[in-house]
Amino acid sequence: MSKDERRAQLLATAWDIVREYGTDALTLGALAQRAGISKPIAYNHFQTRPGLMIALYEDINQRRLQTVAAALREVPANLADVAGALASAYMACHAALGPEWHAIGAALRGDAEMQRYQRTMIDGYVEFYHRFLAPVSPLRSDEVRRRCVGIVGAAEALSDAMVLGRVREEVAAGDLASLTVAWLSAPA
Known part of the structure; x- marks a missing residue:
């Protein structure tokens, strides 16, 4: 998956987390877990x-x-x-x-x-x-x-x-x- 495709996937996953659980549940760790990637990949895309x-x-x-x-x-x-x-x-x-x-x-x-x-x-x-x-x-x-x-x-x-x-x-x-x-x- 290209970097742009990965970023789009992560943003879609983040949106799903917010819809389902609210903004408090959206962390880089939760995003990584839900997207099935490692935390460093999430941090590489968004830093914070x-x-x-x-x-x-x-x-x-x-x-x-x-x-x-x-x-x-x-x-x-x-x-x-x-x-x-x-x-x-x-x-x-x-x-x-x-x-x-x-x-x-x-x-x-x-x-x-x-x-x-x-x-x-x-x-x-x-x-x-x-x-x-x-x-x-x-x-x-x-x-x-x-x-x-x-x-x-x-x-x-x-x-x-x-x-x-x-x-x-x-x-x-x-x-x-x-x-x-x-x-x-x-x-x-």
């Missing part, structure tokens, strides 16, 4: 438990962005449709990931490396949203980028509420799309 958690988080995040980008290629290039597709895909991805996504982030909240990664991830979301929303908004590009910071924050808050069962997926997506359209429409 936070390194493993970040790699898992990053892998899930990249797949989520690919799913959203694919959905956006299928919609007409207007603000309402792009905002709706972004919101629906975002919430669908969070619903599919379930509470494990948030549990992984929470497990590493005090870790400096994870905090740097989360900041980079949020900045990436802002750029991702900007890339798709700036062309369909009448606002200046820098204004759209700045407002995307708030839109991404709202997306995170709504997805948290959805995962906790406080709001249904379609309502969260509708609220996010509505907020996006209202905030990125022509200035009054």
Whole structure:
């Protein structure tokens, strides 16, 4: 098995452990045992438990962005449709990931490396949203980028509420799309 294939296998195994037993059960030793490999192989791939958690988080995040980008290629290039597709895909991805996504982030909240990664991830979301929303908004590009910071924050808050069962997926997506359209429409 190539190094990339082994890493993919280990990340899939890590995700299974988190789903079945929670984040506290995910250690490099538990991963090695479950994957049927030696501990040094697990350590070679991830170095530390936070390194493993970040790699898992990053892998899930990249797949989520690919799913959203694919959905956006299928919609007409207007603000309402792009905002709706972004919101629906975002919430669908969070619903599919379930509470494990948030549990992984929470497990590493005090870790400096994870905090740097989360900041980079949020900045990436802002750029991702900007890339798709700036062309369909009448606002200046820098204004759209700045407002995307708030839109991404709202997306995170709504997805948290959805995962906790406080709001249904379609309502969260509708609220996010509505907020996006209202905030990125022509200035009054």
